Amino acid sequence: MAVLVTEPFPHAMMPRADHDELARQNATLAFKLHMTDNVYPGDQLVYERKTLPQFERKARRTPKDKAEVRHLQMQEPYTQMWSSIARTLQEMLWNNIGECVERQLPDLMDKADDILSRRTIGTLRLKENFVQPRYLSAVDIHCMPGSYGADLGERDVMAGAVYDRGAYYYAKGLTGPMCDGTGRALVWVFKEMFPTWKPKRILDVGCGLGGSTLPWAQAFPDAEVHGVDVGAAMLRYGHARAETLGIKAHFSQQNAEELDFKDNYFDLVATSGVFHETSGRASRAMMREIFRVLKPGGLSMNSDIPHQHHNSLHDQFMLDWDAHYNAEPFWAQWTSMTSDEIMGQAGFRPADVWEKWRDRDNKGNFTLHDRPKNHADESNKGGIGKGVFWGALKA
Ligand SMILES: C[S@@+](CC[C@H](N)C(=O)[O-])C[C@H]1O[C@@H](n2cnc3c(N)ncnc32)[C@H](O)[C@@H]1O
Numbered sequence: 001m002a003v004l005v006t007e008p009f010p011h012a013m014m015p016r017a018d019h020d021e022l023a024r025q026n027a028t029l030a031f032k033l034h035m036t037d038n039v040y041p042g043d044q045l046v047y048e049r050k051t052l053p054q055f056e057r058k059a060r061r062t063p064k065d066k067a068e069v070r071h072l073q074m075q076e077p078y079t080q081m082w083s084s085i086a087r088t089l090q091e092m093l094w095n096n097i098g099e100c101v102e103r104q105l106p107d108l109m110d111k112a113d114d115i116l117s118r119r120t121i122g123t124l125r126l127k128e129n130f131v132q133p134r135y136l137s138a139v140d141i142h143c144m145p146g147s148y149g150a151d152l153g154e155r156d157v158m159a160g161a162v163y164d165r166g167a168y169y170y171a172k173g174l175t176g177p178m179c180d181g182t183g184r185a186l187v188w189v190f191k192e193m194f195p196t197w198k199p200k201r202i203l204d205v206g207c208g209l210g211g212s213t214l215p216w217a218q219a220f221p222d223a224e225v226h227g228v229d230v231g232a233a234m235l236r237y238g239h240a241r242a243e244t245l246g247i248k249a250h251f252s253q254q255n256a257e258e259l260d261f262k263d264n265y266f267d268l269v270a271t272s273g274v275f276h277e278t279s280g281r282a283s284r285a286m287m288r289e290i291f292r293v294l295k296p297g298g299l300s301m302n303s304d305i306p307h308q309h310h311n312s313l314h315d316q317f318m319l320d321w322d323a324h325y326n327a328e329p330f331w332a333q334w335t336s337m338t339s340d341e342i343m344g345q346a347g348f349r350p351a352d353v354w355e356k357w358r359d360r361d362n363k364g365n366f367t368l369h370d371r372p373k374n375h376a377d378e379s380n381k382g383g384i385g386k387g388v389f390w391g392a393l394k395a
Helices: 019-039 041-059 066-073 077-103 105-117 158-170 181-193 214-219 232-245 280-293 313-319 321-325 331-335 339-344
Strands: 123-125 201-205 224-229 250-253 266-272 294-303 354-360 366-369 388-393
Touching: 019 041, 019 077, 019 158, 041 066, 041 077, 041 313, 066 313, 077 105, 077 158, 077 321, 105 158, 105 232, 123 232, 158 232, 181 214, 181 266, 181 294, 181 354, 181 366, 181 388, 201 214, 201 280, 214 232, 224 232, 232 250, 266 280, 280 294, 280 339, 313 321, 321 331, 339 388
Parallel strands: 123 250, 201 224, 201 266, 224 250, 266 294
Antiparallel strands: 294 388, 354 366, 354 388
């Protein structure tokens, strides 16, 4: 359960909200939590008690796929109401965060310069004339202004600052105040599965501002830890943020479809939350690059929005809402893919591909398990970092 935020978040680069901004941001968060707890679950009832029986009476069959369920539900006033509110909340959220960051952008750029003017332990490489992949630049992903690639100039840190503060509100607290929930979850799974392995070279692909990168550096302080992303302003912010936290990581601007690392370089390559925002063609190319830069015996480890194959059609409709109404154009094709498919085409042996689910037991402790044979959909309803993890060792 998320808690409403009081200042400050725990590091120097985080943009601060003034009184009114904080009130607006917390109001949006409270509204989002109310929707999750009290409004979205009602859609299942509308479907079971009204839409589905009406459809079955008329068509003399059940709906054939998630697209048909979406078509039915989106004619329902209840569904239209929550869908409209959910989209409006998304826009309110980014407007609030965007204004808050823009107001203090000059200060944030000065802070980054100040942090980086002292002795640094990590590095940052940016590319001149870097071209953003069109699947990210053509749309403001999940309504985030400027998407990941917006770059307002050579000192700009806006995209990173917006994501750092905004992700907490967007994910209703699940990322944690350090924006590292996804990375911490992967590290936890890694340690459960490979308790004695100490990887020496680790790469976080699609690292954003490094929230998913730093937990690897904290867990394995002797390792050489890299993060790559397309967004220059994400990476500038991430580099300054890592330095102010005293955590060593090497960031570089790269399109992960074409990494500039040598073959067989890394022991471990991680991704979190990357594939669902990436075109199908690019996702496959990225996984081929991950395979190339991994050593034989190295591990590819991933987390993302769960695949959908075992969910009911109504759950599939609900989980794919973002693809149609929240500027996540690749989300639905991702949830329709399989881990075997994307890893198999890259060179991993399909028989080596594993999938694990993380749940909580009744004492609140995490558990890691294979898909339950009964109720296979039960563990497949989490968001990023909560639900499914998958990967393979390179033979
Ligand atoms: C949802 S964010 C996740 C960030 C981070 N992994 C985390 O868990 O906090 C997805 C990230 O993937 C990056 N990304 C998408 N396509 C990419 C590509 N082709 N090359 C490098 N990064 C990419 C985006 O720029 C964005 O920062």
